[in-house]
Amino acid sequence: MQKIEAVIQPSKLDAVKDALVEIGISGMTITDVRGHGRQKGHTELYRGREYSVDLLPKVKLELVVLDDMVEKVVQAIVAAAKTGKIGDGKIFVTRVDEAVRIRNDQRGEIAL
Amino acid sequence: MAVWVTGSVAMAQAPGSAAPSTTTDRLAALEKSSADQAAAIAAAQTAGDNAWMLASSALVLLMSGPGLALFYGGLVRKKNILGTMMQTFAMMAVITVLWGLVTYSLAFGEGNAFLGGLHNVFLRGVGLTPDPKYAATIPLQTYMVFQLMFAIITPALITGAFAERMKFSAMLVFMVLWAIFVYSPMAHMVWGKGGFLNASLGGRFPCLDFAGGTVVHITSGVSALMTALYLGKRLGYPREPMPPHSVVLSFIGACLLWVGWFGFNAGSALSAGTLATSAFVATHFGAAAAAIGWSAAEWLRNGRCTALGAISGAVAGLVAITPASGFVTPMSALWIGLIAGVGCYLMVVKVKAVFGYDDSLDAFGVHGAGGTIGALLTGVFASSAINPIFGAGKATGLLEGNKGQILNQAMGVVVAWSLSIVGTLVILFVVDKVVGLRVSEEDERTGLDLSQHGEEGYDFAN
Numbered sequence: 001m002q003k004i005e006a007v008i009q010p011s012k013l014d015a016v017k018d019a020l021v022e023i024g025i026s027g028m029t030i031t032d033v034r035g036h037g038r039q040k041g042h043t044e045l046y047r048g049r050e051y052s053v054d055l056l057p058k059v060k061l062e063l064v065v066l067d068d069m070v071e072k073v074v075q076a077i078v079a080a081a082k083t084g085k086i087g088d089g090k091i092f093v094t095r096v097d098e099a100v101r102i103r104n105d106q107r108g109e110i111a112l
Numbered sequence: 113m114a115v116w117v118t119g120s121v122a123m124a125q126a127p128g129s130a131a132p133s134t135t136t137d138r139l140a141a142l143e144k145s146s147a148d149q150a151a152a153i154a155a156a157q158t159a160g161d162n163a164w165m166l167a168s169s170a171l172v173l174l175m176s177g178p179g180l181a182l183f184y185g186g187l188v189r190k191k192n193i194l195g196t197m198m199q200t201f202a203m204m205a206v207i208t209v210l211w212g213l214v215t216y217s218l219a220f221g222e223g224n225a226f227l228g229g230l231h232n233v234f235l236r237g238v239g240l241t242p243d244p245k246y247a248a249t250i251p252l253q254t255y256m257v258f259q260l261m262f263a264i265i266t267p268a269l270i271t272g273a274f275a276e277r278m279k280f281s282a283m284l285v286f287m288v289l290w291a292i293f294v295y296s297p298m299a300h301m302v303w304g305k306g307g308f309l310n311a312s313l314g315g316r317f318p319c320l321d322f323a324g325g326t327v328v329h330i331t332s333g334v335s336a337l338m339t340a341l342y343l344g345k346r347l348g349y350p351r352e353p354m355p356p357h358s359v360v361l362s363f364i365g366a367c368l369l370w371v372g373w374f375g376f377n378a379g380s381a382l383s384a385g386t387l388a389t390s391a392f393v394a395t396h397f398g399a400a401a402a403a404i405g406w407s408a409a410e411w412l413r414n415g416r417c418t419a420l421g422a423i424s425g426a427v428a429g430l431v432a433i434t435p436a437s438g439f440v441t442p443m444s445a446l447w448i449g450l451i452a453g454v455g456c457y458l459m460v461v462k463v464k465a466v467f468g469y470d471d472s473l474d475a476f477g478v479h480g481a482g483g484t485i486g487a488l489l490t491g492v493f494a495s496s497a498i499n500p501i502f503g504a505g506k507a508t509g510l511l512e513g514n515k516g517q518i519l520n521q522a523m524g525v526v527v528a529w530s531l532s533i534v535g536t537l538v539i540l541f542v543v544d545k546v547v548g549l550r551v552s553e554e555d556e557r558t559g560l561d562l563s564q565h566g567e568e569g570y571d572f573a574n
Contacts, residue, residue: 047421048462
């Protein structure tokens with residue numbers, strides 16, 4: 001089991017979700033987040049006062065999948081979320097030790 | 113009118129042919145019918161004027177309740193929205209009660225050149241018959257409640273300068289004292305019986321102020337600057353960013369202000385006649401020109417036209433056209449609006465930055481500056497064709513050749529500035545000693561919503 005965390009542009013969320021459903025992913029968790037990597041923010045002007053906004057709105061997807069699905073999922077996200085410009089986001093993959101289905105206390109891969 | 117008179121004669125003759133035969137009888141019948149006719153005409157005019165004045169009163173309250181509360185509420189950080197809106201709402205309650213008890217009398221009761229007396233405390237003598245000195249065709253109570261709406265929004269405007277840092281309790285005490293010692297005398301001097309700046313009742317220095325350039329906007333704007341200076345800057349200003357949390361709310365608020373302002377200015381005709389139309393049109397043209405003026409200045413300087421700039425410009429124009437609205441032509445209104453739009457933009461963007469005071473929501477930059485510009489320009493553009501206040505055909509403004517009027521306007525401006533500076537500083541000093549003006553640092557960081565009212569404007573968790 002591995003966890004895939006992808007931080008993407010909010011406008012790409014629907015495209016990514018569709019791509020994941022297409023390869024058979026049934027569950028995911030999505031959070032509105034703010035952040036930045038190499039992408040610089042922008043400036044806003046209110047009555048002549050300039051504010052620089054460096055934390056930009058992003059969407060974070062988290063999903064835990066079986067090992068053999070990892071590469072397919074990563075590719076699907078990259079293909080759907082890519083614009084080719086700075087600010088497209090990042091994907092992180094980590095190992096997961098345990099999963100528990102709360103409803104019936106199932107453990108391990110069957111709980112996914 | 114001619115039709116009515118003919119009709120009355122015809123009606124007088126109709127019964128005359130049946131019963132009364134002598135000339136005396138017929139004459140008596142004719143006189144009675146004529147008196148009935150005059151009473152019916154007066155009643156009809158009262159009905160028309162009163163309908164407009166009650167609607168106007170409601171429109172002016174609309175400027176405070178949703179209008180200003182939303183305009184200011186959107187400009188603060190989200191932890192302060194309820195605190196900010198409550199400051200305006202509290203005026204709707206507190207100033208109303210105070211007005212009934214004493215401040216109406218202090219402002220509009222018989223008195224000396226500077227302040228009304230106590231004849232009308234508890235609204236004694238303020239009934240449903242008109243007071244011809246103020247408005248001959250509407251009940252005095254209508255006039256009283258219309259003026260009350262002005263007394264509510266004026267202190268509410270000040271709250272923009274000390275936003276996000278004043279104790280609710282201190283704000284209440286401050287506003288009560290301010291209404292008594294600054295607003296009431298100023299309103300009396302310019303609009304009250306015997307006031308020495310009153311242009312319609314023969315004051316010594318007739319200062320033209322149709323709807324409150326000096327009484328409302330200079331007093332609130334200049335007092336606002338005093339509160340900003342006395343309380344000091346918000347924690348972290350100007351280092352920390354404090355952008356408006358919702359320009360959308362401010363946008364709705366500003367548009368409500370624009371609509372409500374028709375009651376403010378056109379209602380100040382105190383009747384539903386042609387003068388109301390003239391003030392209505394001037395108001396609208398002034399607002400439009402100022403929105404363009406502020407936006408153009410911003411566009412030239414920053415390459416973009418912002419929503420906040422456009423609505424701020426409109427408000428600045430509405431402020432500036434307020435004293436002039438019942439005296440100027442639509443084309444003069446365009447000039448006044450344009451000058452105010454650019455002028456207030458420079459005050460807010462340039463002058464504030466140079467001096468570094470924290471007039472948080474620009475109450476001074478818009479109302480103090482806009483009110484002063486408007487009061488002075490009224491002396492320039494006032495036209496006897498629109499409002500022959502000094503007599504038919506007599507030169508009214510500078511452009512008509514009345515050079516002295518600009519001095520009368522300046523007198524009103526100087527009095528309003530002086531009273532606001534001295535009165536507000538004394539009141540602030542007293543309230544600071546008695547209750548303390550500012551919230552604690554911790555409360556300021558937490559925000560007024562939680563620290564002052566124990567609730568939150570936005571609860572996204574539920």
